[in-house]
Amino acid sequence: MIDGDATIFARATGSGRAAIAVIRISGASSGHILKRLAGDVPAPRRAVVRALHASAHGGDLLDRALVLWFPGPGSYTGEDSAELHLHAGPAVIEAVSDALVALGARPAEPGEFTRRAFSNGRLDLLEAEGIADLIEAETQSQRRQALRQADGALSRLYHGWAERLRYLLAHQEALIDFPDEDLPPEIEAGLVSDLGRLLDDMLAHLAQGEQAQRIRSGLVVAVVGPPNVGKSSLVNRLAGRDAAMVSEWAGTTRDAIEVRLMLGGVPVTLVDTAGLRETLDPLEAEGVRRARLHASHADLVIEVAAGTLPADAGTSRLQVWNKVDLAQAPAGWIGVSAKTGDGIDRLEAELIREVVRLTDTGVAPPMTRARHRAGIDEAVGHLQAAQQLALPELRGEASRLAMQALGRLTGAIGVEDLLDSVFGQFCIGK
Numbered sequence: 001m002i003d004g005d006a007t008i009f010a011r012a013t014g015s016g017r018a019a020i021a022v023i024r025i026s027g028a029s030s031g032h033i034l035k036r037l038a039g040d041v042p043a044p045r046r047a048v049v050r051a052l053h054a055s056a057h058g059g060d061l062l063d064r065a066l067v068l069w070f071p072g073p074g075s076y077t078g079e080d081s082a083e084l085h086l087h088a089g090p091a092v093i094e095a096v097s098d099a100l101v102a103l104g105a106r107p108a109e110p111g112e113f114t115r116r117a118f119s120n121g122r123l124d125l126l127e128a129e130g131i132a133d134l135i136e137a138e139t140q141s142q143r144r145q146a147l148r149q150a151d152g153a154l155s156r157l158y159h160g161w162a163e164r165l166r167y168l169l170a171h172q173e174a175l176i177d178f179p180d181e182d183l184p185p186e187i188e189a190g191l192v193s194d195l196g197r198l199l200d201d202m203l204a205h206l207a208q209g210e211q212a213q214r215i216r217s218g219l220v221v222a223v224v225g226p227p228n229v230g231k232s233s234l235v236n237r238l239a240g241r242d243a244a245m246v247s248e249w250a251g252t253t254r255d256a257i258e259v260r261l262m263l264g265g266v267p268v269t270l271v272d273t274a275g276l277r278e279t280l281d282p283l284e285a286e287g288v289r290r291a292r293l294h295a296s297h298a299d300l301v302i303e304v305a306a307g308t309l310p311a312d313a314g315t316s317r318l319q320v321w322n323k324v325d326l327a328q329a330p331a332g333w334i335g336v337s338a339k340t341g342d343g344i345d346r347l348e349a350e351l352i353r354e355v356v357r358l359t360d361t362g363v364a365p366p367m368t369r370a371r372h373r374a375g376i377d378e379a380v381g382h383l384q385a386a387q388q389l390a391l392p393e394l395r396g397e398a399s400r401l402a403m404q405a406l407g408r409l410t411g412a413i414g415v416e417d418l419l420d421s422v423f424g425q426f427c428i429g430k
């Protein structure tokens with residue numbers, strides 16, 4: 001990133017029509033700029049109304065605005081900062097931006113405010129990622145997950161692991177330093193079992209990460225079954241609209257049809273697919289191939305049948321028997337009628353239960369990014385190697401490498417190369 005010492009500014013609020021636009025300023029000359037623009041530097045963190053004047057154009061009045069002063073190091077970025085709450089007209093924003101440039105500030109790059117906060121130790125890399133997620137969060141479960149990470153829940157977890165490793169290392173070093181002393185064998189056995197427990201915790205966290213990933217990206221639920229059992233009718237029922245074509249002709253659905261809905265606070269993509277059967281029609285055959293592909297990639301499969309039990313039924317957790325208005329559901333199947341609406345509430349409740357099961361991350365904070373998985377995978381690899389090594393010296397080295405991998409997760413060490421990709425995900429003004 002360019003010119004890290006500059007005083008930067010950016011519009012922190014969205015660009016649509018609005019009553020107010022907030023411009024943030026951060027950097028060493030923020031106070032000086034504020035004084036030139038607003039006439040004085042107000043008391044810290046107090047909103048005051050000021051007339052903003054350009055220093056050029058004979059002191060042209062730009063806007064009457066709410067002004068806030070946040071002196072460093074207690075500000076978001078850790079630097080002297082200010083906020084201007086302007087009337088959101090494009091001409092106002094343009095005039096104030098021009099005045100800020102004339103006073104020596106430059107427009108901020110995406111994520112530059114948060115990057116400065118990171119550089120100044122106001123937050124670590126995991127917390128910064130949490131803030132990026134919070135800005136992107138569209139659902140309540142995404143919001144909760146992001147807020148936990150922004151508040152440092154994940155940082156505390158990884159930091160705790162690093163501390164446990166530091167303790168193990170210190171004791172391993174003691175074994176190296178005093179090899180001839182009569183250290184009780186329990187000490188070495190204790191270290192080995194501590195290491196095992198730490199590894200178990202890390203592996204459990206890795207397993208849980210899949211759930212968190214689903215909260216971030218949403219779940220895919222494929223609806224599959226023989227032709228004409230009412231898959232499309234069922235999808236339309238669940239979606240509450242006529243998303244997919246329905247007809248009495250077997251083989252109506254060819255291309256997969258995706259419907260987005262919210263279930264249990266989680267975004268779900270429901271995929272209606274072609275009825276599964278042997279067919280000579282090349283288009284329908286392609287549809288069947290795609291249906292199987294969707295089913296194999298889905299987080300959850302709803303198996304639909306009606307009238308007769310399909311020969312290959314019996315693998316999905318959600319088996320739905322449609323058309324109960326014509327024939328009763330066999331034991332173990334959820335009976336519904338897409339036609340009358342019978343049983344749909346129960347199906348919805350079962351679906352939500354499955355969605356919650358698939359996205360439940362328990363009490364521990366979940367990892368949310370491929371970067372976290374890679375770092376923990378690496379640490380686990382080193383620790384598993386350490387378990388195999390007999391000599392304390394070698395084990396110590398493996399544990400040290402594992403600790404470095406954990407340190408990179410919070411940004412405590414060696415992350416220069418990572419920063420552009422982490423902060424590049426932010427919008428301008430954050």
Ligand SMILES: Nc1nc2c(ncn2[C@@H]2O[C@H](COP(=O)(O)OP(=O)(O)OP(=O)(O)O)[C@@H](O)[C@H]2O)c(=O)[nH]1
Nearest residue numbers: 227228229230231232233247251252253275338339
């Ligand atoms: N009686 C009754 N008919 C239903 C019910 N649900 C669907 N149907 C009818 O069953 C026929 C097939 O429905 P679709 O929703 O097209 O079935 P599908 O499984 O998507 O069929 P394909 O896409 O061809 O595989 C239509 O004529 C529907 O009106 C139901 O609950 N009861």
Ligand SMILES: [K+]
Nearest residue numbers: 228247249252
């Ligand atoms: K049909």
Ligand SMILES: [Mg+2]
Nearest residue numbers: 231232252253
């Ligand atoms: Mg269909």
